[in-house]
Amino acid sequence: MNETKTLIKCRQLTLGYGSKDLVRDLDYDVNVGDYLCIIGRNGSGKTTFLRGLSGLLSPRSGSIEFCDGLQRSEIGFLPQMTVVQKDFPASVEEIVLSAFQGKHRLLPFYRRAQRDRAMECMALTRTESLAKSCFRELSGGQKQRVLLARALCAAERLLLLDEPVTGLDPESTETMYRIIEDLHQKGMTVVMVTHDVDTALDDANRVMDFNDISVKGK
């Protein structure tokens, strides 16, 4: 058994919107190689916590510290799909490649290596045959896998997944979980928000229950 290394250290973390604090005084460590599932009822602060980790939301107080040399550019984020995306006229390839926009500042085109990496990520999520397809014509499961491929392009070490299987049929859900498990086996640290408690308990090596935490916070 390897010694566990901390990847992200949260100390006294408070996150919220407007006048409401959704995460209060949270101390938590995400370790290298974790498959962490975050569960809890709606409004308990799961997504807020994920947004905090991804840097979209700044802490009200406390800190989120990246350890073990983790860079923001090594984090891949799979947000919940928006209405806008559902009927967006774009090819799968365009969407997956857009993951690199944070990395090269001003180049108006993509480099060979980036295109190769994009194909690799599409292969890992079983979407390579869809590269030229139109995003809005895909099934829900395929859409999620494309967005996972995009997150993977951006991620080298950490994947943040916000309800990746919500609204998918059992078969697509199963495929999605298998892909995520494969990625975890290959050394990716995974943090996933989910409502699917059973799978969370089966696959994940750690579970974080926000129902408890918010009670504790009071």
Next chain:
Amino acid sequence: MPELVEKLSFYLDFPFVRYAIVVGVLVSLCSSLLGVTLVLKRYSYIGDGLSHVAFGALAIAAVLKVTNNMLLILPVTVAVAVLLLCTGRNARIKGDAAIAMVSVGALAIGYLLMNIFSTSANISGDVCTTLFGSTSILTLKIEEVYLCVVLSCVVLLTFVLFYHKIFAITFDENFARATGVNTTLFNLMIAVIVAVIIVLAMNLVGALLVSALVVFPALSAMRVFKSFFSVTVAAAIISVVCSLIGIVIAILAGTPVGSTIVAADIVAFCLFYGVSLFRGRGV
């Protein structure tokens, strides 16, 4: 037919007709490019709102007797665009309500000012011209044409350089921000470009019809094409072709330029809609 060609070449000898065509092509090209982003981001109505603001600014410029009214209209419109597009989520008054408020307010104040302070004998004619652009495209001065060419080139260049960034932000702003794209900066850039285009397009089709130039080509292209790149290119082509057809028909038939262009855009939309229905059944 030969008479029509003759008539057309007769008109093309006039410099103001050539100016109109140059400006028409450039403006419709720019507006359609950004139109795709605006439609997809659910900001279709922003063009309309901003053009009303530009109208209000124009009225103020007329009252203050500013000689080059662009100096006033452009900054005011840019400022409002930035306010509307960039405060977005955090604003106390949400998106569409804010646009409705600003646009109708500017329209009313503009008309009020024009009525109270106007020195012209034909106020309703002036207002009608500004709102529907009935003749303004044919009365462009050479400086205005230069200004339009320069601004359009800046817009086009910016769009081409930042095309992938614009795509990333349009498709998923949160993801783009999480991966380190400076979304605030690019939203600001988009807002400024949109304002510039609206002000330019006001010359072509008038304040009330501007959003047609922004919305129709993008919607037509989205019916049929399936990647962002092809939608963008198609929207640009559709827009330019419709504007050319519109201007030529307007010159030959003596119809108002703005509404003729918009009519051409509507016809194009119907054609593309038809194609998408036909395809949908074929598959």
